[in-house]
Amino acid sequence: MRYVTVTALSHPGLIREHNEDSLVAGPWTLCGTVTENPQTLVFPLGSPLVVAVADGMGGQPGGEVASALAVRHLASYGPTLDSEEAVRDALKLCNHAVYAAAERDPTLLTMGTTVAGAVVLPDSLLVFNVGDSRVLDATSDGLRQVSVDDSPPLPPGRRTTSLVTQSLGGSDRYSAITPHVTTSPLATGCRYLVCTDGLTDPVPEDALDGLLRAHDDGRAAFELWKSAIEAGGPDNITLALIGVGGTSDTLG
Template structure:
């Protein structure tokens, strides 16, 4: 039977006191916590399977509340995400839910989160994001980013920037979002990496590509995590590898 294997890991890194990242894989969510070891889940191919990360906005309150709210919404909506419009509608709903939860609560005021993920269908994948969390495709043709960053160009001499131009929530007044959603053909052996910037900021793309070119599953997850930690672990690091098998 064709299946999708998802290996996930979430860690606060070495600098942050709290983990404000969250993750969803099908009905399973991981919110603001720590996985001591990579966790692997296997799902039959067919019913829409959503795998996504959400990165609560640093410097603003309750990032872990916003990110967990979004992944739990996506977990509930996951089986209905059968096309691009369904994904866009789900992300609009998540955006409204973050604003609604913050309304009138000073402890949650302006909380927000990014989100990025992939919905695996029987013969295609829906890639989506709002913010600067990322989705990469690792295939025989190579390794490349397939999400679209909502961030300005980094300053001269720097590889990354922490600024974002679009998030779910995150403002004092309601603002709509325009999610990036694309459909990609899906074949046995295709692999995706869904991750927060706690992985991509300290680890260059070529380093991540090298790990995924050499390893798979839990070993790949461990090596990715180790790379982020050895680079200083400056932020929460959360990611999932997604592999489609015949």
């Protein structure tokens, strides 16, 4: 039997007072909650399975509200996300939902969130993002980013930036988005890391790759979180490890 494992963890880090990150795995959502112990869920491979993280934009009101709205909408749309077009439409609806909520409550004006994730289908993976949260493919040749950062060009010698060029919400008036959505083949044994920049900003990609090579599932998620904490834990840390298991080498 073919199946998908999702191991998730979310933590505020060492500096932030609140966790403004949210996460969705199938019908399960985790919003503004602390889970120092990784949680592993197992799903049968078949119907579309959405796994995503949303990072509420710091320094603006209602980041946790925006991120929760995004993942709850994705959870409800999840079973219908069977194509790139369906994913793009769902993300655009999420964007509308964030702006609509801010319009109803003036204290939430300019709230916004990034989002990144994947929809697991029987023979392929739909990778998507808006903003700078990431999806990384843990290949045998090393960690490979398959999402596209919506960030301005970095000056020489600088590896990170807190600026984003696109988000769900985030402005005082409605702004349309152009989601990044791509399709990748799926194979038994493949692993993907979906995470907010609270992990990728303080921890270099080669360090993430080393930890994923050394550990599986819950231990890997714990060690990834620990690496961000040891690097100062400057931001909320949310991650989900997607694994595909089963009895055949390829799916389809």
